[in-house]
Amino acid sequence: MMNKKVIVTGAVIVVIMAMAYGAWNWAIRNPESSPISNSAKVSTIETGITVGKMMPQFSLMSLDGQRVTVAKSDQVIVLNFWATWCPPCREEMPELEQFYKRYGSTVQFYAINIQEPADKVAGFMKDNQYTFRTAVLLDGDGAVARTYRINAIPTSIVIDKAGIIRYRTAGTVTLAELEGVLKGL
Structure with a gap:
């Protein structure tokens, strides 16, 4: 019985960690709509080659x-x-x-x-x-x-x-x- 509780508890921890990682990853990729970044919006645009990026000189x-x-x-x-x-x-x-x-x-x-x-x-x-x-x-x-x-x-x-x-x-x-x-x- 004890082994089932450990396995279930371990599985719950893994699921919670995966959800937390997913939320963190989403916030990093979508800073404009993330509540994490609302207090510290980045004012510079990244240089790149796609629409919305600063052109490379x-x-x-x-x-x-x-x-x-x-x-x-x-x-x-x-x-x-x-x-x-x-x-x-x-x-x-x-x-x-x-x-x-x-x-x-x-x-x-x-x-x-x-x-x-x-x-x-x-x-x-x-x-x-x-x-x-x-x-x-x-x-x-x-x-x-x-x-x-x-x-x-x-x-x-x-x-x-x-x-x-x-x-x-x-x-x-x-x-x-x-x-x-x-x-x-």
Whole structure:
């Protein structure tokens, strides 16, 4: 009889500990709605690559040979990761051209080419008469693409004036989609 009480008591303790751990884990992952953190809200936003996170800052060479640092700005930032060999990337280029012509003076737009030689990218831009040549950055070793965990191209990311990622999509993006995101900021 004594053994059954010990087993039951031990099982109850394990269940209580599991529930306590679960509540603690939930509170850590959901600080905005946790009563534990209400008295000490965190006022900083974590850097990351997903919507709601502060963008990681980076520097790359432009197609024109200038080092460009992309960081929080007083303008909205649009990043588009692409390659010349990628059919969906080529498909969306006319939409990006229209976006750049319409918003290039009010939005920081960067077309980040992944792991291709500068002369190949420059030839592609010239052959297709794209005017956003100065907005092309070269991620020669793919380090920025790895930082942002770009698993498919094209991928577009929109960052607000506070440096917070507000939109991220893999696959082709249209002028209308980007305009919709801008209007929502």
